[in-house]
Amino acid sequence: MPPAVSGIETYGSAIPYAEPPWARGLPSPFIRESHRQLQKAMREWVETNMIPFVTEWEASRSIPHGLYKACAVGGILMPMAAGARIPESWRGKYPILGDVDGSDWDGFHDFIIHDEMMRVGGIGGVVKTLCVPAIWKHGRGPAIDRIIDEVLSGDSRLSLAVTEPEAGSDVQGITTAATLSSDKTHFVVNGQKKWITGGMYADYFLTLIRAPDGGFNLVIIPKDSTVTVRPMEMCGSTCAGTAFVEFDDTHVPVANRAGVEGKGLTYVMSNFNHERLFISFQSLRCARMCLEDSISHTIARETFGQKLAAHAAVRNRLAHMARETEALQGWIEGLVYQLDHLSEEAAVALLAGQTAQLKAHSGIILERVASHAIQLMGGLGLTRGGRGERLERIWRDVKAITIPGGSEDILLDFSIRRALRGCMDHSESRHRPTKI
Numbered sequence: 170m171p172p173a174v175s176g177i178e179t180y181g182s183a184i185p186y187a188e189p190p191w192a193r194g195l196p197s198p199f200i201r202e203s204h205r206q207l208q209k210a211m212r213e214w215v216e217t218n219m220i221p222f223v224t225e226w227e228a229s230r231s232i233p234h235g236l237y238k239a240c241a242v243g244g245i246l247m248p249m250a251a252g253a254r255i256p257e258s259w260r261g262k263y264p265i266l267g268d269v270d271g272s273d274w275d276g277f278h279d280f281i282i283h284d285e286m287m288r289v290g291g292i293g294g295v296v297k298t299l300c301v302p303a304i305w306k307h308g309r310g311p312a313i314d315r316i317i318d319e320v321l322s323g324d325s326r327l328s329l330a331v332t333e334p335e336a337g338s339d340v341q342g343i344t345t346a347a348t349l350s351s352d353k354t355h356f357v358v359n360g361q362k363k364w365i366t367g368g369m370y371a372d373y374f375l376t377l378i379r380a381p382d383g384g385f386n387l388v389i390i391p392k393d394s395t396v397t398v399r400p401m402e403m404c405g406s407t408c409a410g411t412a413f414v415e416f417d418d419t420h421v422p423v424a425n426r427a428g429v430e431g432k433g434l435t436y437v438m439s440n441f442n443h444e445r446l447f448i449s450f451q452s453l454r455c456a457r458m459c460l461e462d463s464i465s466h467t468i469a470r471e472t473f474g475q476k477l478a479a480h481a482a483v484r485n486r487l488a489h490m491a492r493e494t495e496a497l498q499g500w501i502e503g504l505v506y507q508l509d510h511l512s513e514e515a516a517v518a519l520l521a522g523q524t525a526q527l528k529a530h531s532g533i534i535l536e537r538v539a540s541h542a543i544q545l546m547g548g549l550g551l552t553r554g555g556r557g558e559r560l561e562r563i564w565r566d567v568k569a570i571t572i573p574g575g576s577e578d579i580l581l582d583f584s585i586r587r588a589l590r591g592c593m594d595h596s597e598s599r600h601r602p603t604k605i
Contacts, residue, residue: 180209186491187461189284189498199502203269204277210267211285214243219289224554227562232408234326234370241323245282250298250321252443253279253509256305263321276505283447287454290559299447300329300375303387303440306513307428316373316389316425327389328371330362330414331437337364338579340437345416346379347386355420356381356388361413366573368412369400375427376416377437384431388421395419405566439513442521445528445574446508449501452531452570455563456494459535459542462560463487466546477545486545490538497534500527522587525580532571539564 177194181187191197192208218239226232240246244264248255253276260271269278301320304313319325336342345360358378365374373389374396380386390396397415428436464487467477477483504527508516542560543550549557550564571577 180205181212182461184461184464186464186494187457189457190495197502199277199506201273203267203273204281207267207269207278208281208285211245211282212288214245214266215285215288218243223289224558226408230407231369231410237326237370238323241321245286246298246323247321248274248278248282249286250301251279252276252299252302253505259321276509277502280450280501280505283450284454287451288458290455290458290562298327299444300327300440302443303329303375303436304389304427306439307387307432307436309427310424312422312424313389313427320373325372326367326370327373327375328365328367328412329440330365330368330374330376330390332364333361334363338575340377340434343377343379343385345376347381347388347421349381349423350420353423355422356386356426358388358390358416358419358421361415363413364401364573365412365414366406367410368398368414369410371398371410371412374414377433380431380433382431385433385437386430387427387433387436389425389427390416390419390421391425393419403569405569407565409569439517441574442517442524445524445580446501446504448570448574449497449527449531452535453494453497453501455566455570456490456497456535456538458559459538459563460487460490460494462557463490463542463545466549466556483545486541490541493534494538497531500530522584525575525587526584528574529571529577529580529584532567532577535563535570536567539567 179188179194180192191200218236237246240249242264244266247259247263248265248269251259251274253274255265255271255274257271265271265274266282298320301317305317309317316325316327320327331340331343333343333345336344343360345358345362347356347358349355350357356378358376360378362368362374362376365371368374371392373391376388376390378386378388392398395417396419397417399413399415401411401413403409403411427433464478467483467487470477472480478487504520504523507520511519539560543564546557546560549555550560551557553561574580575583
C-alpha cells in the first residue's frame with residue numbers, strides 16, 4: 170500500500186489506483202469541498218442501497234422500480250438528468266444528494282455522481298435520465314413539463330428510442346415515421362425501435378421519428394396498447410431492461426413534440442455529447458475496479474513459492490493497466506473542465522469531436538484493462554460469484570459499454586473529420602512547395 174503521509178486526507182480504497190488521484194490525497198485544481206462532500210454521500214448511498222443487492226438483481230435480470238424512486242428521493246435522479254448545469258427552475262424543487270447547492274453544480278459533480286454509481290460493477294440500466302436535457306433545453310409546453318416532473322420525481326420512467334433494426338450509428342437512416350391525424354392534433358406513429366436501454370421499465374419513450382413534412386421530430390410517446398415492448402436477451406447489462414419496441418398506429422399528441430418541428434435530429438445529436446461523456450465516466454470507473462481487484466489478488470495469491478505481485482511479468486502487466494487508467498482520468502478531467510468553461514454552442518462546435526474520440530478511447534482502454542485483469546485473476550475472473558464476481562460482470566458488460574452511443578470506428582472517424590474540417594480546403598495554398 171502507498172505510505173501514509175501526515176496531514177494528507179484520503180478517502181475510499183487503499184489499494185493503489187482504485188480511486189482518482191484527488192481521493193488519494195493528491196492536490197487537484199478542479200476539486201472543491203462540495204465535490205468531496207458529494208463523493209462521500211454518493212459512496213455511502215450506493216454501498217447501502219445498491220451494492221448488497223447486485224447479485225440478487227442480476228439473478229432476476231431486473232432492477233426494482235423502488236430503487237428508481239429512492240434515487241429521486243435521495244437527490245440522485247435530478248442531478249444525473251441535469252448533467253453539468255442544474256436549471257434554476259429545478260433548484261429547490263428536487264433534492265440534491267450531499268446538500269450541494271444547485272447553483273454550484275458543475276461538470277465535476279456530474280462526473281463524481283456517475284463515477285460512484287458505477288461502483289456497482291456494470292449491471293447497467295440503474296438510472297437512465299440522460300435524455301431529459303434533449304427535452305427541456307429545446308422548448309416545451311405544459312404537457313412535456315408534466316412528464317419531466319413525473320420522471321424527475323421518480324414516478325415515471327423515460328427511455329430514449331432512436332436505434333432501429335437497420336439504423337444504428339447512421340441515425341439519419343431511421344424509418345419510424347408519423348403522419349398527422351385528420352384533425353391535426355396527433356401524430357400517428359408507425360415503426361420499430363431496437364436495443365432500447367431501459368425499454369422494459371419505460372412509461373414513456375422519447376422517440377426520434379420522421380416528421381410528416383420532412384426532417385425529424387423528437388416526440389414523447391406514452392406506453393399504451395398500441396406500443397409493443399419485448400425484452401431482448403443481451404450478453405451483458407442483464408438488468409438494463411433492453412427492449413424491442415414497436416409502434417402500430419400509435420396516436421401521440423402534437424403537444425408531446427420537443428422543440429421545433431423538423432429539428433429532432435439536431436436535438437438528438439447534441440444530446441449524444443453528454444451520453445458519450447457519461448459512458449467515458451463508466452469506462453474509467455470499471456477500469457479502476459479491474460485494477461483494484463487485480464492488485465488485491467496479486468498481493469495475496471502465491472504461486473511457485475512467492476506472491477504473484479513478486480513476478481516482474483505480473484507487475485509489468487499491472488503497470489500498463491495503471492498508466493492507461495491514469496491517463497484516461499487526466500483526459501476526462503481536462504475535457505470536463507473545458508466543457509464547464511464554454512457555452513453549449515461553443516462546446517458542440519469545438520469539443521464534439523473530442524468527446525466522440527474520448528468515448529471510443531475509453532472503451533478501448535476498458536477492454537484492454539479488463540482483459541489484463543482476467544488474465545491475472547485466472548479462473549476467479551471468469552466465475553460468477555466470489556472474489557472475481559465484479560470483474561466477471563464487467564467483462565460481460567464491456568461491449569455493452571463500448572457500443573452504445575456510437576461504435577468505436579464511427580466515432581473515431583467522426584472525430585478526425587471534425588478535426589480536419591475547414592483545413593483541407595486550404596491545405597494546398599498553405600503548404601505549396603517552395604521552388605529553389
